[in-house]
Amino acid sequence: MTLTHAPAPESGPIEIPDSAATTPTTAKPAGVSHTAHARRWWALVIIAMTQLVVVLDGTIINIALPSAQIELGLSNTERQWVVTSYVLVFGALLLLGGRIADTWGRKRSFMLGMIGFGAVSLYGGLAQNALDLLLARGLQGLFAALLAPAALALLTVAFPFGRERNIAFAVFGAVAGSGAAVGLLLGGFLTEYTSWRWCLLVNIVFVLIGVIVGAFVLSESKSEGKARLDIWGAITVTLGLGALVYGFTLAEEGWMHVDTIGFLVLGVILLAVFVLIETKVAHPLLPMRVVMHSVRAGAYFVQAVMGAVLIGSTMYLAFHLQLVLGMSPLLAGLASVVMTVITILVVPMVTKLLPVTGPRPMMVFGPFIAAVGMFWMTFITADGSYVVQVMPGLILVGLGVGVTLVPLQNLALVGVAPSDAGSASAMVNVAMQIGGSIGLSVFALAAASASLTAAENGAGDLAVQASGYSAVFLSAGIALVLAGIVSVFCVRGKKEDLLPSHG
Incomplete structure (x- = not known):
């Protein structure tokens, strides 16, 4: 079986020797060396690590924001823009980054993106004022926009179909789903035991590993022929x-x-x-055929909602845990990691079920499960208990995210021709980052409105903040319900047509 609406490939992508259409799903093809076969899995490690970096950088600074705000004298608006500037620039430039990766070379784009990302992370870690920090975060988004689509396109051509592709995308999806919460945990640890600045400086470690190992295990690929930007x-x-x-x-x-x-x-x-x-x-930046496919369009919408939830709502969760419940940065990070643990536990089980059930049930029920978790957290109060009011919600959100993200990455790229791999890969991240940036704005509006109402009703300061964060979780829950409904109507077709595997 081949990808939906795409002809069976006669030969693999450039320098990917084991992508012939007749390749068995459980073994490498004849004539491919053990070294070349193993390099793909090392490539997966580097690509997954890259995805972790670009996702966790949307949230790692969240728990550090109160400390950074005091040291640099940030206003509340500037505090929000520390997060928004990253995800906005990232999302706005991703399509261009994807096309550059297609035309200039995916490995070349990956390496430049990694080096640039490390350099501006150093700049941000040494920031002396609000302008330095905001500019560094925007530049991080710029280089992430070059790096992320190149990484996902490299993964797409390295694992073009079969059981190994499902495994690779399950790993990638698990990292994407857990990265936001990992960022909260790591940010809490670094803020409490070192400085908020290390929430940016830690990227240099990832960059060094990615550049050194990637130089050896990644193979260059790009679109055939010459294309103008x-x-x-x-x-x-x-x-x-x-x-x-x-x-x-x-x-x-x-x-x-x-x-x-x-x-x-x-x-x-x-x-x-x-x-x-x-x-x-x-030579369009985004060929309309990429987004006009109903299944892919539905997947992109769900990805946008997931971005709003994993980037936007987790910022307000960090504020609630620290500013209302009085947790330290590290304890707040640990309290948030419950969601990550559940996601990690769920992913292997969902991966095994995917060939049996197909993607559609997961894409429908996953967002609904996560929505129930968000609705649970709308009952938070200023004097409430984390164990009762927050943790059950995080467990359900983690479960729903894990169920959704395993099939989501595959569906977002189903039926995409190799020449469009960069653009389609970019749309996966565009959806998440733009969803996150719009989610931050919408959630800020919801929080402000609810807080104002609570203040007018005579509530205390902590109760006013709790009311605002409750409104954020309510908004996130409604968005997740809409994502489930969209999946009902868009993710249609035979199970086999939605699973890019043979046999």
Whole structure:
């Protein structure tokens, strides 16, 4: 069986010797050396580590924010933008990064992205003021936008089909699902025992490992032929996404303000122009065939919601644990890691079930399970118990995330031609990062509105904060319900057509 709507490959991608269509699913093909076969699994390790870095960097700073705010004198708005600047720039530039990886070379893009990411992490770790930190976070997003789609495209061509592909994407999905919570745990540990600055400096360790090992185990691949970069498409989609997210951020001050309406309208217009450009140019930044496939479109929407949950809501969870329940940074990180542990435990079981049930049941029930967990946490109070009010919700969210993310990565790339691997891979991360940045803005609005209402009703300071965080969890739960509903209608087709494996 081949990928949906894609012809069976006659030969493998460039320098991927074991991707012939006749390859058995459980053994490497004849003529492929043991060394070459083993290199793919080392490549998976490096690619998974890369995904961990780009995901955890969306949250690792969360627990450190109170300490960074005091040392650098950040305002509350600047504090939120420490997170938003990273995920916004990351998401807005991912499509361009994916196309660069396709045309310039995926390994080459991966290596440049890693080196740049390490350099600006050093800059951020040495930040002396708010501008330094915000600029460093934005530049991290820029290099992550080059790094992440190259990494996922390398994984796609290294494991083109079969049981090994399912295993590879299960590992990748588990890392993507757990990275946000790992960031909270690591951020808590580093903040408490070293300094908040090490939440950025620790990236240098990952970068050194990735560059050194990646130089030996990764094989270069890129699209066949020469393709020109879609500059106007890159400009319109970057400015459009940026304007849209910034408009949501301004909505915290009021939906009817001229600035809010102006940026939201501008974002929509620019994105509409982008779509028009993509239908006209010879070498589009995002071929419309990538997103017009109903299954992939549904997967991208679910990924966006997961981004909002794993990036946006976890920031407010960190605030609740520290600012309301009074936990130390390390204890707050440990309290959050419950979600990660459940995800890690669930993934192997879900991976074994995937060929039996197919992706659709998981894509439907996973978001609903996570939604129940979010709704549970809406009952938090200023004097409540973590064990009663928070931990059961985190267990359910971890379960739902694990169930959802195992099939999600495969569905987001199902039926994609090798020449579109970079763009489709970029869309996976675009959805997550833009979902996260919009989620941060929407959650900030929900928290502010609920906190204002609680304050007007005479609630104390801690109760006001708890009311705001409760509204965030309610919003996240509603978004997860919508993701489950979208999966019902979009993730359709025979089980075999949705599983890129043979036999």
